[in-house]
Each structure stands twice: as C-alpha cells, then as structure tokens.
Amino acid sequence: VNRWFRAIATIGGLRLERRTTPGGTIRYRAGSAVVGIVVSFALALAFSDVGVSEFVSDLWDGTFGTPEGIEDVTTLATPLVFLGLAASIPLRLGLWNVGGEGQLFLGAWAAAGIAFLLPTMSGPPLIALMLLGALGGGALWIAIPALARVYLGVSEIVGTLLLNFVAGYWVIYWAVGKWRDPLSAAGVRSELLPDQSELPHLHVGAAEVPVGFAIGVGIALIIWLVVRSTRTGYEITMLGSSPRAAHFAGIQTRALTLGVLFVGGALAGAGGAVQMVGEVHRYGDALSNLTGFIGVIIAVLAGGSEIGVLIFAVVFACISVGGNILRVGGTSSDLVFAMFGLTLVFAAMGQGLAHVRVVVRRRPREDSLVRSARALSGDGAGDA
Amino acid sequence: VTLNLLASSIATATLASTAVLIAATGELLAERVGVFNIGIEGSMLAGALAGLVATNSTGHVGIGLLAAAAVGMGASFVFGLTIAVFRANMVVAGLAITFLGIGLTGVLGQDYVRQAAEQRIPRWNIPFLSEIPYLGEALFRQFSLTYVAFLMPFAVWFLLYRTRHGLNLRAVGESPVAADVAGIAVTVWRLVYVTIGGAFAGVAGAFLSLGQVGTWIPGMTSGQGFVAIAIVIFASWEPLFLILGAFLFGALGTLGNVAQALGWGVPSEFFSALPYAGTLAVLYAVTWTRTQRAGQPPWPAGLGVPFFRGAD
Numbered sequence: 107v108n109r110w111f112r113a114i115a116t117i118g119g120l121r122l123e124r125r126t127t128p129g130g131t132i133r134y135r136a137g138s139a140v141v142g143i144v145v146s147f148a149l150a151l152a153f154s155d156v157g158v159s160e161f162v163s164d165l166w167d168g169t170f171g172t173p174e175g176i177e178d179v180t181t182l183a184t185p186l187v188f189l190g191l192a193a194s195i196p197l198r199l200g201l202w203n204v205g206g207e208g209q210l211f212l213g214a215w216a217a218a219g220i221a222f223l224l225p226t227m228s229g230p231p232l233i234a235l236m237l238l239g240a241l242g243g244g245a246l247w248i249a250i251p252a253l254a255r256v257y258l259g260v261s262e263i264v265g266t267l268l269l270n271f272v273a274g275y276w277v278i279y280w281a282v283g284k285w286r287d288p289l290s291a292a293g294v295r296s297e298l299l300p301d302q303s304e305l306p307h308l309h310v311g312a313a314e315v316p317v318g319f320a321i322g323v324g325i326a327l328i329i330w331l332v333v334r335s336t337r338t339g340y341e342i343t344m345l346g347s348s349p350r351a352a353h354f355a356g357i358q359t360r361a362l363t364l365g366v367l368f369v370g371g372a373l374a375g376a377g378g379a380v381q382m383v384g385e386v387h388r389y390g391d392a393l394s395n396l397t398g399f400i401g402v403i404i405a406v407l408a409g410g411s412e413i414g415v416l417i418f419a420v421v422f423a424c425i426s427v428g429g430n431i432l433r434v435g436g437t438s439s440d441l442v443f444a445m446f447g448l449t450l451v452f453a454a455m456g457q458g459l460a461h462v463r464v465v466v467r468r469r470p471r472e473d474s475l476v477r478s479a480r481a482l483s484g485d486g487a488g489d490a
Numbered sequence: 491v492t493l494n495l496l497a498s499s500i501a502t503a504t505l506a507s508t509a510v511l512i513a514a515t516g517e518l519l520a521e522r523v524g525v526f527n528i529g530i531e532g533s534m535l536a537g538a539l540a541g542l543v544a545t546n547s548t549g550h551v552g553i554g555l556l557a558a559a560a561v562g563m564g565a566s567f568v569f570g571l572t573i574a575v576f577r578a579n580m581v582v583a584g585l586a587i588t589f590l591g592i593g594l595t596g597v598l599g600q601d602y603v604r605q606a607a608e609q610r611i612p613r614w615n616i617p618f619l620s621e622i623p624y625l626g627e628a629l630f631r632q633f634s635l636t637y638v639a640f641l642m643p644f645a646v647w648f649l650l651y652r653t654r655h656g657l658n659l660r661a662v663g664e665s666p667v668a669a670d671v672a673g674i675a676v677t678v679w680r681l682v683y684v685t686i687g688g689a690f691a692g693v694a695g696a697f698l699s700l701g702q703v704g705t706w707i708p709g710m711t712s713g714q715g716f717v718a719i720a721i722v723i724f725a726s727w728e729p730l731f732l733i734l735g736a737f738l739f740g741a742l743g744t745l746g747n748v749a750q751a752l753g754w755g756v757p758s759e760f761f762s763a764l765p766y767a768g769t770l771a772v773l774y775a776v777t778w779t780r781t782q783r784a785g786q787p788p789w790p791a792g793l794g795v796p797f798f799r800g801a802d
Contacts, residue, residue, distance in 0.1 A: 269767075406582050440593050
C-alpha cells in the first residue's frame with residue numbers, strides 16, 4: 107500500500123514528508139473546515155432548486171446583511187457557544203464530553219423547577235437563581251461519568267453518551283407529565299414559564315442581540331483568561347499535554363479532571379437554561395436539536411480555544427441559516443446535520459494531514475549512507 | 491399466567507437484544523484491531539434505510555440485507571480511511587459519521603418515512619424445540635436473523651482464539667508496533683476489520699427496519715449503536731459475553747411491559763430510560779468489581795492508539 111502511495115505521489119511530482127511535530131495545525135484545521143463547508147454547501151445546492159446567486163444574497167440577508175439576520179445568527183449561536191464550551195474545556199485534558207445534550211436538559215430542568223416553585227419572585231433574582239440551578243443540574247448529570255472516569259477508568263465517552271437518552275425520557279416525564287401545558291396536548295412541552303423569567307434582548311445599533319449571547323461571550327472570555335493566566339489554567343495545560351509530568355509535578359490530577367468535567371457539564375446546563383429563558387420560555391424537547399453534539403463538533407474545530415468556540419458557533423449558526431434557505435429533504439435540520447457531518451469529516455482529515463507536508467518533488471542529494479539506511483528500513487517519505 | 495408472561499417477556503427481550511448484539515459484534519471486531527468506532531450509530535441508521543429501500547424496490551428481503559451490509563460497510567470504510575490513512579482522531583471521525591448518518595438518512599429517507607417493509611425478515615420456528623412448552627415460545631420462535639446474531643459471537647470467538655488469522659488480529663489491537671515488525675500491515679488490517687464491523691452495523695440497522703419494527707422512522711436506532719459500544723466494554727472485549735450484555739439490554743427494555751401487565755404503577759418513562767441507565771450501571775458495577783480484583787480492565791492495549799509507521 108505504501109509503495110502505491112509513493113508511486114502516485116511521485117507521478118504527481120509531489121512528495122509527502124512526515125513532520126516530526128505537527129505543524130500549521132490551526133491553518134490545516136481552519137482550511138479543511140472551510141473546504142468542508144464549501145463542499146457541503148455545493149452538494150446541497152446541487153440538489154436544491156435554489157440558484158447560486160439567489161442563495162448567496164439570501165444567505166447574506168439572513169446572516170449579517172440585515173438587523174434581523176444578525177438577531178437570527180446570534181440567537182442560533184447562543185446555545186452553541188455554551189455547548190461548545192461544555193465540550194471544549196474537557197477537551198483541553200483530552201476528555202470527551204459527548205453528553206452535552208443530556209446536561210442541557212437537566213440544567214434547564216433545574217431552572218424550570220426553580221421558576222415553577224417561585225412564580226412570584228421578581229425577574230432578575232429569579233433568573234440568576236435559575237442559572238445557578240442550571241449550573242448545578244448540568245454538573246450533576248456529568249458527575250457519574252466523571253467519577254467513573256476518574257476512579258474506575260471507564261471511558262467518559264460511553265457514560266456521557268448513554269445518559270443523553272436517559273435525559274430524553276426525563277424531559278418527557280416532566281414536560282408531558284408534571285408540568286404539562288393544559289392548553290395544548292401536542293408535543294413535549296411544559297406550560298409557559300412565569301413572565302418575569304424572560305431574558306430581554308440588547309439593542310446593538312439597529313439589531314437586537316439576545317442577552318444570553320452576551321453572557322456566553324463573557325463566559326468564553328473569562329475561561330480564556332483563566333486558562334491563560336492563572337495557576338489552575340497552567341495546571342490544566344500541563345495535565346493536558348503531559349499527564350505524567352503533571353503527576354510528578356504534584357498536580358492533583360484527579361481533582362483537576364473532575365473539576366474540568368464538572369465545569370463542562372455546568373456550562374451545558376447553563377446553555378439549556380439560557381435557551382429556555384431567552385427563546386423557548388417552556389421546558390420541553392424544543393430546547394435542543396442535537397445542540398449538545400454540535401457543541402462537540404464546534405469544540406473540535408476550535409481545537410481547545412475558547413475564542414475559536416465563539417467563531418465556530420457563529421459559523422455554524424450561519425450554516426443553519428443557509429440550510430434553512432436550501433431546505434432539501436424532509437426537515438431542514440436533517441440537511442444541516444449532514445453538512446455538519448461532512449464538514450467534520452474534512453476537518454478531521456485536515457487535522458491528521460497536519461502531520462505530513464506535501465512538497466513539490468525536489469530530489470535531495472543523497473549520500474550512500476542515507477540511501478542504504480532507507481533501503482534497510484524500507485521506510486520512506488510516501489507511506490501516509 | 492406468570493409463566494406465560496415470563497415466556498413472552500423472554501421472547502421480547504431476545505428480539506430487542508438482536509440489533510444491539512449484531513452491532514456489538516461488529517464493534518468488537520473493530521475494537522479488537524484497536525479502532526474505537528462511535529460511528530456505528532450512523533452506519534446502523536444508513537443500513538436501516540438502505541435495507542428498507544432495497545427491499546421495497548426489489549421485493550427481496552435478502553437483497554435488502556445485502557444492501558444494508560454494503561451501505562454500512564461504505565460508511566465505516568469512509569470512517570476507516572479518515573482515521574487510518576488521513577490520521578484523523580477516532581472520536582471526531584466517528585461523530586462525523588454519526589452526524590452524516592442522521593443527516594443523510596433524514597434527507598434521503600423523507601419519502602420512505604413510515605413506509606412498511608414489503609417483505610420482512612422471515613420468522614423461523616425451529617422444529618421440535620419451538621414445541622417445548624414456554625421455552626419454545628420464549629426462545630425458538632424468532633426472526634431467522636436472531637439465531638444468526640446469537641451464533642455469531644461463537645464464530646468470532648473461534649476466529650479470535652482458534653485461528654492464526656485471529657492471533658494476528660489480536661496482535662494488531664494489542665501491540666500495533668509489534669505486529670508491524672512481524673510483517674502485518676496494520677493499517678490494512680484496521681481498515682478491513684473496521685469495514686467488516688460496519689457491515690454488522692448496517693445489518694443491525696436493517697434488522698430494525700425489516701424485522702423488529704418493519705418500517706423506516708428517522709432516528710429509529712435511538713442510540714443502540716452507542717449501547718453496543720457500552721456492551722463491548724461490559725463484555726471486556728470477549729465475544730461470548732456480548733450475548734449476556736445484549737440480552738441484559740433487551741430484558742431491561744421489556745420490564746416496562748411486565749410492569750404494565752402486573753400493574754406496578756411506575757411511570758413508563760422510567761422503563762423507557764432503564765435500558766440505557768441499567769446497561770451503564772451494570773457496566774460500572776462490573777468494572778468496579780474487576781478493578782477491585784485485578785487493577786485495570788483488560789482492554790486491547792492498542793485500542794484508540796493511532797498507528798503510523800515511524801510516528802514514534
């Protein structure tokens with residue numbers, strides 16, 4: 107196989123060289139994500155009735171070209187920021203929080219419970235209390251997989267994944283049962299939350315931006331600062347890049363691992379509550395449509411950077427707008443999911459390709475020693 | 491009455507565990523060569539849709555199953571290429587395949603939603619055995635594919651532990667570097683077994699759309715691919731234990747029917763969530779007892795570790 111790769115590369119006049127350390131990772135990641143987005147839009151356009159120029163102008167109007175577009179994008183991006191952070195922070199330690207979906211619903215559940223228990227409390231303290239409850243609910247939902255990871259060594263992937271499905275039925279139990287909307291029998295949704303728990307919008311120029319988006323941006327910046335410039339942040343970076351070294355340096359690896367996972371779960375919970383008080387105003391399955399999983403994709407593309415999470419949350423919100431314009435298939439969300447998947451395939455390959463470099467063939471002068479060493483090892487440039 | 495209920499519950503549990511068991515067998519093959527594939531959820535969905543479409547357009551359920559296997563293989567081959575050749579992270583690539591599966595089946599399957607399979611996987615009453623009172627009803631009046639699913643782990647066990655091929659296979663998962671030095675093309679083996687695992691996942695999905703459920707519903711796998719991954723861990727990567735894990739999942743799923751029949755008055759959502767929560771709880775309990783005894787659980791040492799010659 108390697109020989110074939112080498113032969114093909116040679117015919118192209120190109121050569122693949124292995125990098126000893128992955129280089130230009132950010133360039134590859136961003137570049138491959140862009141390629142993925144372009145390819146998936148091109149494919150979707152090919153199957154759609156919408157023309158290219160019409161699509162581009164609609165996309166511009168639907169995103170940044172109009173005040174409504176800006177409102178739509180920031181509204182769609184708000185939960186993605188929270189859920190992106192929820193996956194991105196554990197990823198700094200190489201941990202996968204793929205349970206953001208469940209944590210989101212548990213956080214929103216705690217917030218809704220507080221609102222239904224204290225219906226007469228005035229707005230600001232009630233919302234603050236709800237958000238605090240949501241942090242706790244989300245952290246609680248990740249606690250079991252986190253403890254199992256730290257004390258049993260069971261992959262956190264399995265636990266966080268499966269608890270999403272448990273949370274799904276938890277939502278049904280409360281939204282269809284205890285908190286059922288007496289006015290509408292259809293759908294998994296509770297009655298309306300008390301009016302004063304509604305989160306207002308900010309006026310930015312002509313556009314209205316949800317307050318939740320501003321909160322999300324603020325949290326992302328705070329985490330970025332904490333990781334950059336505090337002792338805990340330094341310990342996280344160290345544990346993420348070299349667990350052994352961190353252990354010998356006396357870092358409390360277990361406590362730090364648990365803490366990072368709990369923060370991830372808590373932020374996912376907060377994302378659920380923000381989506382509820384900002385947009386949906388009810389408890390139910392409308393709070394998320396795989397947002398937790400999209401958050402993981404965003405975290406991967408952002409590569410552990412909180413600023414990257416902000417950028418890709420907005421990018422993915424724009425992709426959603428674009429998918430809605432095209433509307434190929436049964437529901438527009440299906441198309442968007444396929445596009446996210448394709449983008450991620452490209453991004454994943456791009457990350458891998460950061461380990462090799464393609465160079466135009468320039469045969470270096472080999473002395474006999476190098477040539478014989480290469481012949482002996484049977485290893486060369488082209489075995490990708 | 492109780493014996494009747496028990497027999498019918500075991501029958502339902504066996505039925506409900508089939509898809510998970512097939513998917514878990516495929517996942518075990520992939521993990522035994524060191525590849526952790528969370529994309530099998532996507533492969534299952536693709537298989538479920540492809541199986542139904544192929545069956546309804548040709549009228550032959552056998553062709554439907556073949557199509558499901560082929561589509562599952564295709565999805566897992568893409569996954570294998572991205573991780574083994576393009577060096578992508580396994581979790582990322584798996585998530586990508588799952589998203590592709592959800593999205594593409596949603597887009598392409600819009601005309602087939604709730605369309606009934608024109609031909610179902612045949613049921614097969616085993617002669618004599620199915621006539622045994624209670625036991626026959628419980629175990630031997632199943633879909634033909636169910637018997638295959640429950641025999642497959644034995645075949646995999648034989649392959650892994652009684653053939654030279656299986657020795658090589660395990661070597662690739664346990665120590666890719668050593669296998670490479672011994673002349674085994676690690677990348678090729680990983681690609682091949684991930685692809686074969688995908689065929690299992692595709693057939694598992696088709697078992698839902700052509701057997702257990704009999705129609706196509708978007709997202710109909712409802713996380714069974716993820717459950718299969720949990721079952722592989724529960725089974726400590728031993729094929730024969732897969733049967734136990736899968737049956738446990740199926741049995742937990744039927745407790746709701748039992749509760750209804752006996753009038754326990756527990757909310758139905760509890761029993762719907764139980765297969766997921768229960769599988770996870772048992773997984774943790776088993777791992778806990780094992781770590782008490784023997785330290786680390788016995789996963790393939792090369793699991794999840796990418797292999798590229800000269801990368802170290």
